[in-house]
Each structure stands twice: as C-alpha cells, then as structure tokens.
Amino acid sequence: xxxxxxxxxxxxxxxxxxxxxxxxxxxxxxxxxxxxxxxxxxxxxxxxxxxxxxxxxxxxxxxxxxxxxxxxxxxxxxxxxxxxxxxxxxxxxxxxxxxxxxxxxxxxxxxxxxxxxxxxxxxxxxxxxxxxxxxxxxxxxxxxxxxxxxxxxxxxxxxxxxxxxxxxxxxxxxxxxxxxxxxxxxxxxxxxxxxxxxxxxxxxxxxxxxxxxxxxxxxxxxxxxxxxxxxxxxxxxxxxxxxxxxxxxxxxxxxxxxx
Amino acid sequence: xxxxxxxxxxxxxxxxxxxxxxxxxxxxxxxxxxxxxxxxxxxxxxxxxxxxxxxxxxxxxxxxxxxxxxxxxxxxxxxxxxxxxxxxxxxxxxxxxxxxxxxxxxxxxxxxxxxxxxxxxxxxxxxxxxxxxxxxxxxxxxxxxxxxxxxxxxxxxxxxxxxxxxxxxxxxxxxxxxxxxxxxxxxxxxxxxxxxxxxxxxxxxxxxxxxxxxxxxxxxxxxxxxxxxxxxxxxxxxxxxxxxxxxxxxxxxxxxxxxxxxxxxxxxxxxxxxxxxxx
Numbered sequence: 001x002x003x004x005x006x007x008x009x010x011x012x013x014x015x016x017x018x019x020x021x022x023x024x025x026x027x028x029x030x031x032x033x034x035x036x037x038x039x040x041x042x043x044x045x046x047x048x049x050x051x052x053x054x055x056x057x058x059x060x061x062x063x064x065x066x067x068x069x070x071x072x073x074x075x076x077x078x079x080x081x082x083x084x085x086x087x088x089x090x091x092x093x094x095x096x097x098x099x100x101x102x103x104x105x106x107x108x109x110x111x112x113x114x115x116x117x118x119x120x121x122x123x124x125x126x127x128x129x130x131x132x133x134x135x136x137x138x139x140x141x142x143x144x145x146x147x148x149x150x151x152x153x154x155x156x157x158x159x160x161x162x163x164x165x166x167x168x169x170x171x172x173x174x175x176x177x178x179x180x181x182x183x184x185x186x187x188x189x190x191x192x193x194x195x196x197x198x199x200x201x202x203x204x205x206x207x208x209x210x211x212x213x214x215x216x217x218x219x220x221x222x223x224x225x226x227x228x229x230x231x232x233x234x235x236x237x238x239x240x241x242x243x244x245x246x247x248x249x250x251x252x253x254x255x256x257x258x259x
Numbered sequence: 260x261x262x263x264x265x266x267x268x269x270x271x272x273x274x275x276x277x278x279x280x281x282x283x284x285x286x287x288x289x290x291x292x293x294x295x296x297x298x299x300x301x302x303x304x305x306x307x308x309x310x311x312x313x314x315x316x317x318x319x320x321x322x323x324x325x326x327x328x329x330x331x332x333x334x335x336x337x338x339x340x341x342x343x344x345x346x347x348x349x350x351x352x353x354x355x356x357x358x359x360x361x362x363x364x365x366x367x368x369x370x371x372x373x374x375x376x377x378x379x380x381x382x383x384x385x386x387x388x389x390x391x392x393x394x395x396x397x398x399x400x401x402x403x404x405x406x407x408x409x410x411x412x413x414x415x416x417x418x419x420x421x422x423x424x425x426x427x428x429x430x431x432x433x434x435x436x437x438x439x440x441x442x443x444x445x446x447x448x449x450x451x452x453x454x455x456x457x458x459x460x461x462x463x464x465x466x467x468x469x470x471x472x473x474x475x476x477x478x479x480x481x482x483x484x485x486x487x488x489x490x491x492x493x494x495x496x497x498x499x500x501x502x503x504x505x506x507x508x509x510x511x512x513x514x515x516x517x518x519x520x521x522x523x524x525x526x527x528x529x530x531x532x533x534x535x536x537x538x
Contacts, residue, residue, distance in 0.1 A: 035384075120369075123365065123367060123370070124363050124364070124365060124367035125367050125368075125369055125370070127324070127329055127363070127367065128361070128363055128367035128368075128369070129369075130329055130353075130356070131327055131329060131356060131359070131361040131363075132356070132361075132380055132381050132384070132428075133353050133354070133356040133357045133381065133384065134353070134380075134384055135349070135350075135353055
C-alpha cells in the first residue's frame with residue numbers, strides 16, 4: 001500500500017485549480033468570439049431556468065413561511081410582531097433567497113451537468129466532438145455558464161417574491177397581522193444596497209454552478225463509477241463555493257453600502 | 260439524385276508532389292510514467308491505406324488520437340497535410356479536423372441525437388441548408404446500407420449498425436483522411452466482414468487516404484487482397500490473386516514500430532516475433 005504523499009496531493013490540487021481556471025477563462029473568452037451556440041444556450045436556459053422553477057418556488061415559499069413563524073416568536077417578546085414583514089423581506093432578499101436558490105439549483109444542475117458531460121467523456125463523445133471539429137468548451141461549457149448566470153438571476157427574484165408571499169400568508173393567517181401593513185414594512189425596509197447585494201450573489205453563484213459542474217464532467221475518468229464521483233464532487237464543491245462566495249460578496253457589499 | 264453544393268463540398272487539400280499526408284518523426288508519448296509510444300516514425304502517402312496491427316495495449320489508439328491532434332506528443336513531430344501539429348493553434352487544429360474523418364472504437368455516437376442528427380453533425384456545424392443536409396445524410400446512410408435507421412437513436416441500434424452510422428458520420432464531408440480505430444472490434448465475423456466491405460468500398464470509390472487499426476488479421480488481409488466491384492456492388496478478390504498496391508502495414512509492439520512495409524514484405528518477413536504474431 002502506498003503512503004499518502006502531501007507533496008503529490010498539493011501538486012494535484014494546484015494542477016486542478018489551474019485546469020479549472022483555464023477552463024473557466026476559455027469558456028468566458030468564447031462568449032466574445034464566433035461561433036456562438038445560441039440555440040444550445042436557449043436549450044440550457046429552458047432546462048436550467050424553467051426546469052428549476054418548481055423547486056425554487058417551493059423552497060422560497062416555505063422558507064418565507066418558516067421565517068415568519070420563527071421571527072414572530074422572538075419579536076413577540078419585544079412586542080414587535082409588526083416588524084415580521086421587515087425581517088422576512090430583508091432575510092429573503094439579502095441572504096436566503098440568493099443562497100438557497102443557488103444551493104437548490106446547484107443540487108439540480110451542477111450534478112446534471114457533471115453527469116451528462118461525464119457520461120459523454122467516458123463514452124468518447126467529447127473526443128468525437130473534437131474530432132468532428134467542434135470545441136467542446138465553446139459548445140458545451142459556454143452556453144451552460146451563460147444560461148445559468150442569466151436564469152439564476154431571475155430565479156432568485158422569483159424566490160425572493162415567493163418567500164415574501166409565504167411570510168405574508170403566515171403573518172395573515174396564523175399571526176393575524178394586517179396584510180397591507182406586512183407588505184408596507186417589508187417594502188420600506190429594503191434599501192437600494194440590499195437589492196443590489198441580493199442580485200449580485202446569483203451572478204457569482206450561477207458562474208460557480210455551471211463552471212464547476214462542467215469542470216468535473218469534462219475531467220471524469222474511471223467509467224460509470226467515475227461519473228458518480230464527479231457528480232457528487234460537483235455538488236459538494238459548488239455548494240461550498242456558493243456559501244464562501246456569499247460571505248465574500250456580503251463583506252464587499254457592507255463595505256460599499258455600509259449595511 | 261443528390262446534387263453537390265458549393266457550401267457543402269470542401270476543397271481538397273493540395274500538397275506538393277511527394278509530401279506525405281501523415282508523417283510521424285520520433286514520436287513518443289507516455290501517461291503517468293508509462294511509455295505508450297517510443298520514437299515512432301512512419302509516413303502515409305496520399306491514397307494509401309495504412310493498416311495498423313499489434314497486440315492490445317501497444318499504443319495503436321493513442322497513435323490514432325495523435326494523428327488527429329486529440330493528444331499531443333511528449334516529444335517528436337507529427338505532420339498532417341504537411342503541417343506540424345505542434346506549431347498550430349487549437350483553432351487551426353479544429354479547422355484541420357474538418358478534413359479528417361474518424362471512426363471511434365466504440366462508435367462514440369451522440370446518444371442524445373438520432374441517427375440523422377449524428378450523421379449530419381458536421382453539416383449542422385457548417386450551417387448547411389436543412390434540405391441539403393437531409394439529402395446528404397440519406398446518401399451517406401445509403402452508402403452504409405442503413406437508410407431505414409435514420410430516425411432511430413443509437414441505443415436502439417446493434418453494435419454493427421452503430422459502427423456503420425459512425426462510418427457514415429465520418430465520410431459525409433468526403434474527408435481527405437479517414438481514421439478507423441478498430442472498426443470491427445467486438446463484432447461477430449459476419450458483421451466484421453460487412454464493415455470491412457464498407458472500408459474497401461470507401462477506399463476504392465473515394466480514393467481517400469486512411470489509417471485503420473484492427474486486431475483481426477483476416478480483416479487486414481481482406482483489405483489487401485480485395486477491391487470494390489461496382490458491377491456486383493460487392494467486394495471481390497483482386498484478379499490474378501495480386502495485392503492492392505496502396506495498402507501497407509505498420510505493426511506496433513509495446514509502443515515501438517516492429518514493421519513498416521507492404522503486404523508482401525509482411526508475409527515474407529523473417530522476424531521471429533512477427534512470424535509468431537501472424538500465426
């Protein structure tokens with residue numbers, strides 16, 4: 001049995017980061033040159049965006065419901081149950097909407113991309129594509145990145161809206177709060193910086209989901225077991241990076257907007 | 260009757276007289292401390308059919324991928340159509356591949372596309388008009404006698420049918436060079452003969468240069484001893500028992516070239532390893 005070599009591990013980790021950076025850089029560069037695969041981009045938008053709608057709607061809605069319930073318990077102690085709308089809106093728009101949507105889309109699509117491209121890799125379809133004169137990065141990776149970034153932005157808006165609606169439903173039906181007052185406090189609590197922060201995060205998350213999913217797919221080795229491994233790694237790594245990126249963007253936005 | 264279109268037809272590559280279509284000079288490549296090819300040198304002239312023989316794991320498929328620029332060598336020089344692949348950009352290599360057709364060992368058909376879209380892949384990439392694409396696909400599928408399978412998906416086809424679709428996909432743009440990576444691998448003898456008949460037909464009808472890997476010696480010698488008879492629409496033994504002059508052999512063993520020459524030279528070789536291998 002061979003011993004664990006820290007040097008070999010470090011080298012392999014650095015090589016992976018380099019390989020990922022080159023892939024991501026080339027995929028972004030391909031946006032600005034021809035040929036562009038517009039039809040593939042729309043197909044991906046349909047699959048990633050419309051296909052993720054049910055999970056995003058349900059996640060956002062029930063997160064809003066839970067937030068309202070939990071918030072009401074704490075706010076009651078201070079006699080501030082009327083602030084529930086404010087708390088739900090701020091939490092959803094700034095944090096939970098972008099992060100939960102990113103994580104849900106990552107679970108659905110980073111895994112899908114890794115398994116689809118991984119299967120193509122192990123069955124030589126990627127090599128066949130190259131042999132037929134098509135750049136797989138341009139044809140497969142760039143449309144997925146563009147589609148995910150674009151659609152995640154709108155999915156996050158839908159998630160925010162559904163979360164606020166879910167919070168409102170609970171506030172009105174279970175907490176017996178005034179509906180218009182809930183929406184008014186929710187609306188008044190949101191500042192320009194909060195919305196910018198909430199809508200900047202999905203741009204990064206979308207890029208992470210697609211680029212990590214495609215990277216693990218295109219570097220799959222080891223047959224069907226390798227495809228399974230690539231799929232798991234894609235979801236784990238993209239989820240961790242989404243949360244890490246969320247922290248960095250939050251820090252940056254606090255620096256810029258002061259809240 | 261299908262008509263040729265200026266959009267679809269590619270200009271054949273013109274090379275100075277005597278320039279080989281493929282040239283390997285001292286090419287070596289290895290993966291994870293294991294040498295796969297060691298200082299391999301050979302040339303393939305225009306119109307030649309080069310059969311690559313050798314035991315499994317001898318580096319034959321790697322050699323094929325090197326020829327198409329899918330892999331780059333660790334050392335040595337590979338020239339295709341007179342151009343050194345190492346001096347070409349990725350974009351130039353993609354353009355060069357438009358002149359090369361490749362049949363993969365396991366067919367490598369796109370499983371999410373039906374047969375028509377698989378065969379038409381290159382034409383769609385070139386934005387050829389849709390009606391012309393269909394005509395060309397039917398023509399290519401007729402060549403491999405698989406017109407009826409046009410609407411099927413790869414998962415619905417047998418191994419032999421997949422291989423024939425792969426050949427149709429490789430030849431649809433009338434490439435100057437065709438690379439067959441074990442086109443008969445894993446097929447029964449009857450289906451293998453059908454595939455070899457298609458290779459002979461393609462060789463004699465289009466006069467394209469080709470490299471072909473095979474593990475079946477009888478397939479290799481069928482290629483050397485048969486020609487396409489357009490009257491009977493089948494392959495037939497070359498008259499007087501002579502050999503196809505453009506069919507040559509390259510034998511690899513453990514990453515090294517152990518034979519490079521004509522069919523007659525191969526069968527008359529006194530090399531003990533080669534004699535044992537051929538038996």
